[in-house]
Structure formats: C-alpha cells, structure tokens
Amino acid sequence: MRPVTVYDIAREANVSVATVSRVLNNTAPVKKETRERIVALMHKYQFQPNALARSLTRKETGMIGFILPDITNPFFPEVLSGFDYEARRLGYTYFLCDTISTNEENERLYDRQYERESQYLSLLMEKQVDGIVMIGGRVDLAKPDPELARELEEVAKRVPVLLLNGSLPKTKLNRVSADQKFGAELAVQHLIELGHRDIAVIGGYSKMTNTQQRLAGFRSAMKDAGLPVRKEWILTEGFSVPKGQEYAAQLLSAKRRPTAIFCMNDLLAIGALKAAHRAGIRVPEELSIVGYDDIPQATYSIPELTTVSLMSQEIGRQAARTLDKMIAGKKVPLFQSLMPELIVRETTARVPGIAAD
Amino acid sequence: MRPVTVYDIAREANVSVATVSRVLNNTAPVKKETRERIVALMHKYQFQPNALARSLTRKETGMIGFILPDITNPFFPEVLSGFDYEARRLGYTYFLCDTISTNEENERLYDRQYERESQYLSLLMEKQVDGIVMIGGRVDLAKPDPELARELEEVAKRVPVLLLNGSLPKTKLNRVSADQKFGAELAVQHLIELGHRDIAVIGGYSKMTNTQQRLAGFRSAMKDAGLPVRKEWILTEGFSVPKGQEYAAQLLSAKRRPTAIFCMNDLLAIGALKAAHRAGIRVPEELSIVGYDDIPQATYSIPELTTVSLMSQEIGRQAARTLDKMIAGKKVPLFQSLMPELIVRETTARVPGIAAD
C-alpha cells in the first residue's frame, strides 16, 4: 500500500496541498477548524511527510556525514558519542563513514583507506548532506596530501567541512583539535616531577601531525628540564596494543632501559603494561607508564592507566555545535583548540631509587 | 553558485534530460558520440546527481538505519564494523542511531532510551530508509514491550526490519542472533572439564532475553554434569566493569567462595579480574574467569581473557546481507542463528587442589 501523502490529506479535507503544508510547518495562519480537520486526518492515517521531497525544495536535509578511520578503535566511539549527543539535540542525523577495510578474515587493512575517504566525500555530496566532519586518515598527515587538499577545498565550497584533531596546512578549512603539544608536555612534565630522567616514547606515526606535535611537546618538556633526548628511545609507527607490547619489550630488554615510557595512546600503554608484566617488571614501582587519549579501557587495566585526557567527548560535542553554526551561515573561528588534562591514576610513581619527598 | 543539474548538461549538449539520465544510468542505448559529449560535460562541470531527487522517484534510497543502545560499549563497534563492511559492499550508507543519552557530565542515562528508539523509528521512516536494523534496548527484553511490538510491526509493514541478538516474541520479525544458550554451555562445560564444581555467574539483566538464555545454558550444563546451582552465586543486573568488580568482590569475600566465575560479558570479566587482584587472589591459579563476547579488550588484560566469541563481526555482516535480500524482496529465513565459539586464553585453569591429568 502506498504511503499517504499531502495530496491524500488535502483531498479528504477538501483543501489544497498548500494548506496542508501550512499546518504541517506552521508557516502561515490556518483557520482553526480547518487545521483541526487536517490534523485529525494526519493522525488517522499516521501521515509521515517524505523527508526526501521536503529536502529537495528546502535545500537542507538535516543530515551530516561523519568520516572516521576505524570505529573499533575505542577513541572514535568516544568522540562520536559526544558528537551524537549534540547533533541529535540540534536535529541532525548522520551517516557513519568508516574508511577502513577489513578482509574476510576480519583483519584491518589501511591500504585503501585514502581511496575510501574520497569515495565518501563524493557520496555524501550526492546525498546532499548539510555538513561533513572528518577525523583521522589523511587529515592527520603532517605533509598534506595535495589530492585530498584539492578535493576538500572543492567540497568545502559547497558544504561546510570540519576537521577534527588534524589539519590540512595551507588550506582554509575549519577545525577543532585538542592541543596535542600541550597534552604531551603535561604527561612528560608529570614524569619529570616524579624524578624520571630516562623517558622513552613509543607509538604514533612519524608522518602524522598529531604524532609530530606530541613529540614536540615531549622534546620541549625534556629541554625545559635540561634532560637529553635519546633517539633510540623514540619508537614510532604504530598505535595498537601489540605494537605497544613489541616496542616496550624492545626497550625493556636493552642493557640500559628507561624508567618511564610515554605512550602515544592508551592502546600502546596497555601493550607496554603487558610487556612489563611478561618481563617481570613491576608497574609503577619499577617502571612508570603514561598513556594518551583516556579511553574507557584506561581504567580497565591493572594497574589503571595514568593518561592524558583529550576530552574526546567534548571534541565531538564542539564539532557538532560548530558545524551547526557553519551550516546556519554563522561565523566560527577557523581553529578551536581544547586543552587536554592529565589524569593521574596508578601507572606512574616516583622513579626507583629516589625517596619520596 | 548553484550546483549543475541534468538540465544544465542537457542544454549544453543539445539533448533532452531523458538522454542525460540514460547515460547516467545506462538504462538505454545512446549514440556513442552523444554519450561522449555528455560524459565530457559531466566531467567538465563535475556533475553529481542529486540523490534526493533520484530517490524520490526510484523509491529507494540506499540508506539504512542502524539503531543501537551505546556505541561506546565495545561490543557494538565490533558488530557495526562487520555490518559496515558488507553494507558498503552492497552499496548502502547508514544512519547511526544511538539511543543512549548522556548528560552534560558525560554520564550515560538509560532512562529515555526506549523513547529514543521510537523517535528514531519514525525519523528513519520519514527519511525513507530502505531498511532498519535494531540491536539491544527493548529488543532485548524477555517480556516484549507491547508498545514497541506494535510499533515495530507497523514499521515492518513499510520497510524491512531486522533484529539482532534479540527477539520480540509473538511478532513475526526477522532476526539474526548468536545462540546464547549454546555459548553459555560452551563456557560452563569448559570450566567443568577443568574440574570446577563451584561456579558462580555474574552480570546480565534478568529481564533480558539474552541473559535468560545464557542462564539457561549455564543451568543445563550444570545439570548435565550433576552439579548443583547455588542461588547466591548468581548475581545479575549489570554489564559494566565496575559492576563486575563489585559482584566478584562480593563473591570472593564470602566464607565459601566459588573457584570459577562465568561472566555475562567481557567487561564484567575485566571487573572480576580487578576484584581478584585487589583481593590478592591469583587468576587463573586460584580462580578461573570466563567472559562473553570476545571484544578486542579481552586480549588487553593480564592475563588475557578466556571468553565466548559471539562472532560479533559476523553477526553484523550477516545482518547486512540479510537486510539486503529483504530489501530486494527475496525470501530470507525468519530466524538465523550463529554458533558461538569458545576462545581459551589465560584466565582459566584446572581447579586448585586437583592435579592435572
């Protein structure tokens, strides 16, 4: 059976569709009894206006595209849940666009990710979304992908685009990010205050903006404290638990080993925790570990992770609010920065051999 | 600047819009040179067909609504990622509909969840989605919510609806689920084979179908082995890490305590692990723990969790495939069941005091 339309309602109410539309949207006064007759019919037939038709003329859909690299990475659900909260409140629905591929064996493949980003960008345009938010992937590259830059600028001419936790230097795209350098400084300063001098860093991808900024934070904190940075204690390229375990195992098996490890995310920190455990090294007594992101899992581990909170939910919320303003044509700052917080839990302690104050 | 339409292309190519549409969709033969002329113009202007307009006539949108209770619960991203994989392959995009509320303090509120489900249902209808998949929430209630049942049956008349890992007894709604009872039997039999006789169960919600089924599996496995079930060792109402910790702590502090705990999900198991650690009880030497779901975090803990894999990704994939068939009007089985697998890792061992074979 065909869904009921404004025409059906109009016919049965003996009015024109214009009038039906008017009561539907409250856009013009309608005589009380006429209105009631129409409303009654709408209820009777459970009339639901076709959003496609409506959007076609109104030129707004209330739909947003959210492009992210991998929903199974717990950082993104956090951001997304903040975004969801505000977006829903503001009357938007959103397409989730995951750019990772998995093969039949459920292994994650990052190789075609960039291609996917482009595909989604044009798909979303066709779907006439009101706005697009992008996080991760090529947005995170320090050396901006010229292809993506060109593409995004093209897209941004037609529909508001917001970049989260990343940037595309040389382009004028709006973005909201956590201050990565500051976050890293927070973490490293904390370790230094605990007496650590031998601090290693693991994880991240050297090509990513975020990683570079955090590394910069690390370096600046070390420099401020007059501490040397040892190249062989900076192990990048990776963001997963296994990688964390691998790098930490490597560090811990060397003759000289660090007393603290700063991890580029919590997953790595969890891996480091496992490596320490396997090596029989106690955390935090013999080794301090600090993570980054403050995903929920940071409190699941034993001991619980000391970490830097990016306030992921807050980023998501801010994204929704900002995008809404952009859609409404209001002015928004080109760049919004959120200050991370250090969350001290159980994986950090005074450096071994130094008495507490 | 106004986006370019088929009319613009048609005018400049000196053809009618019908012809443009034909090359766009390859629905009828078009003379080679005409086609080339049109294609060239499409490239020149970067023509992107308006999906709204297209969907309006075609009466299909390629959009699906995915309703779930809480994206930050790691089980759902797993399912979703499987769903994403297949849905994308089949040419669908989907709206993510999270029904949980969070207040400004980021606390999760479950109270208005049911209301949200209903709101999303009608929103999705208005958006003209081709299909809807629902997981968790009221779908999971053993005593079906008559309101939801009525509503869903109404919706299902218009658009295919698929229920994941749940059911709505008395309704004829398609569903795909993991066999919860079987999964629980797997877990409990494993413990029994290791010599455990004193087995406790924690977590779940007594009103939920899944919980009841798993409990049934637990009971049947115990009965088959001729073991008694102690009421005070079944602690339900909860699915989180803190709850797991709380319940396990309670069990472990009693005079007589179980030698094994079967947890209704991995989050609870992680909590139990923490409780054991705090109580100074070694896992698995003194206490065996088995989880449920096999979320990625199950391998992050120390020791790694023995758990039951629901093959969450597989459920998501199957959902996408099935929904696609339903949309295409093909016949699909009313109920599809996936068999869970036991994943033995490090949290289970022979019961203390009994030598290995």
Next chain:
DNA sequence: TCTGAATGTGAAACGGGTTTCATTATGGCT
C-alpha cells in the same frame, strides 16, 4: 463607511531527477 492590514486559501511553479510513451532513424533479412 472607507481603507489598509491581517487572515485564510488555492493554483501553479518549483526542486532535480526517472520513466513512460511516442516518434523517427537505422540496420538486417527475405
């Protein structure tokens, strides 16, 4: 009583595609 403003309503155009139907040109085959 007259007038300008506000109320109430319908006809028709519009948004941007798809699809049906009709028409003409073309090619293969007897």
Next chain:
DNA sequence: AGCCATAATGAAACCCGTTTCACATTCAGA
C-alpha cells in the same frame, strides 16, 4: 523493395513536498 526489430531521442508526466503569487474575506481604526 518491403518489413520488422532495434537504436536513438524528446516531450511530458511523475515523485512529494514547499513556496510564491494572487485573490477573497475579515477586521480594526479613522
């Protein structure tokens, strides 16, 4: 040479709302 199937294309209707414009009423104020 004649005929039918197929290719190639356009005009117009359609999908389902919104919006503009025009027109008729009603009402308050002078």
